[in-house]
Amino acid sequence: MINQVYRLVSPRQFEVTYKDRSLQSNYVVIRPTYLSICAADQRYYTGRRGKEAMAKKLPMALIHEGIGKVVYDPLNKIKTGTKVVMIPNTPFEEDEYCAENYLRSSKFRSSGYDGFMQDYLFMNRDRIVELPEGLDSHVSAFIELITIAMHSLVRFEARSHARRNVFGVWGDGNLGYITSLILKRRYPESKVIVFGKNQYKLDHFSFVDETHQIDEIPENISIDHAFEAVGGKGSQDAINQIIDYIYPEGSISIMGVSEYPVEINTRMILEKGITVIGSSRSGRSDFVNTVEFMKEHPEFVEYLGTLVGEVHEVRTINDIIDAFEKDITSSWGKTVIEWKI
Ligand SMILES: NC(=O)C1=CN([C@@H]2O[C@H](COP(=O)(O)OP(=O)(O)OC[C@H]3O[C@@H](n4cnc5c(N)ncnc54)[C@H](OP(=O)(O)O)[C@@H]3O)[C@@H](O)[C@H]2O)C=CC1
Ligand SMILES: O=C(CO)[C@H](O)[C@H](O)COP(=O)(O)O
Numbered sequence: 001m002i003n004q005v006y007r008l009v010s011p012r013q014f015e016v017t018y019k020d021r022s023l024q025s026n027y028v029v030i031r032p033t034y035l036s037i038c039a040a041d042q043r044y045y046t047g048r049r050g051k052e053a054m055a056k057k058l059p060m061a062l063i064h065e066g067i068g069k070v071v072y073d074p075l076n077k078i079k080t081g082t083k084v085v086m087i088p089n090t091p092f093e094e095d096e097y098c099a100e101n102y103l104r105s106s107k108f109r110s111s112g113y114d115g116f117m118q119d120y121l122f123m124n125r126d127r128i129v130e131l132p133e134g135l136d137s138h139v140s141a142f143i144e145l146i147t148i149a150m151h152s153l154v155r156f157e158a159r160s161h162a163r164r165n166v167f168g169v170w171g172d173g174n175l176g177y178i179t180s181l182i183l184k185r186r187y188p189e190s191k192v193i194v195f196g197k198n199q200y201k202l203d204h205f206s207f208v209d210e211t212h213q214i215d216e217i218p219e220n221i222s223i224d225h226a227f228e229a230v231g232g233k234g235s236q237d238a239i240n241q242i243i244d245y246i247y248p249e250g251s252i253s254i255m256g257v258s259e260y261p262v263e264i265n266t267r268m269i270l271e272k273g274i275t276v277i278g279s280s281r282s283g284r285s286d287f288v289n290t291v292e293f294m295k296e297h298p299e300f301v302e303y304l305g306t307l308v309g310e311v312h313e314v315r316t317i318n319d320i321i322d323a324f325e326k327d328i329t330s331s332w333g334k335t336v337i338e339w340k341i
């Protein structure tokens with residue numbers, strides 16, 4: 001069959017590529033249904049990813065957050081129409097000490113390899129996780145982003161000390177919202193404090209114990225562990241502010257992606273004995289955990305509904321451009337694409 005792949009060829013410009021795919025293979029065929037735009041996709045779309053990376057990775061189909069429906073299973077084990085979430089990371093080896101998303105040999109969709117903007121996806125059986133009936137499709141579209149916070153929490157729990165009285169989350173955007181929501185569900189007795197730049201965004205964090213604008217933090221605040229969900233230029237200020245407010249021997253989980261190296265106060269990292277935990281992408285176990293968590297906590301899914309921002313029906317390449325442009329000007333939440341092309 002001929003599959004159409006919608007690739008970014010240069011900033012703000014997409015082209016359709018036609019690829020011949022055989023159904024005589026082990027791949028499960030998925031029709032994408034709901035997709036969501038990640039900050040990483042925007043860096044490619046706008047060309048902010050840097051000349052070298054753009055030249056190396058383009059042309060490629062964007063988007064690594066999304067769900068779909070099974071249309072063909074060569075083994076006939078998965079029923080046609082089954083709703084699934086797609087895992088963008090594809091590992092090619094296993095390592096006892098290194099998770100699939102850190103193996104240098106793994107391929108990540110929409111970062112050098114075609115993402116979900118295609119008519120059909122041909123996925124390995126272990127790269128999909130079945131979704132329960134009735135789970136909100138707009139929220140499910142960005143399950144991958146939820147797995148990022150879940151993965152970071154797993155790493156934090158394996159690497160940090162056991163006093164978890166006060167958590168600080170830096171970043172008043174999507175990832176900050178999801179991370180603080182998961183922290184509050186997982187540690188209901190702990191205090192979760194969110195630090196951000198915008199009062200109108202902080203107002204959405206109704207479920208946390210405190211919120212503060214980063215230039216109005218009370219002097220006496222002390223946190224046991226911190227999560228950074230800022231990225232870009234802001235991550236430098238955020239990490240250095242965390243170093244100032246964290247109690248000695250605490251941990252900082254860094255999730256924000258920066259295009260350029262950031263300068264951080266290493267002297268105080270040493271003096272305070274801080275553990276810095278880097279966390280990037282996610283793997284199958286994080287998707288399974290996340291879907292289970294969503295099944296068990298319907299109120300968690302309801303809160304995530306607050307993050308659904310712009311919803312765009314996409315039927316043409318112009319609609320794709322429209323969705324990305326509107327996402328740039330959107331002031332809150334995730335842009336969801338109803339994939340009808
Ligand atoms: N590690 C991983 O695997 C993943 C990382 N990411 C990365 O995480 C980062 C956040 O993503 P996302 O939440 O979607 O982006 P958002 O833009 O929604 O969130 C970032 C928020 O942080 C605010 N901010 C800026 N500076 C500071 C500061 N010094 N202290 C506190 N808050 C600040 C921003 O405000 P304002 O907009 O006003 O500047 C914005 O509201 C991005 O870099 C993204 O690429 C995303 C997915 C996966
Ligand atoms: O968003 C992400 C995962 O959800 C990562 O930040 C993204 O994969 C980083 O990739 P790139 O190096 O292409 O910017």
Ligand SMILES: [Zn+2]
Binds near residue numbers: 038039040064
């Ligand atoms: Zn992403």
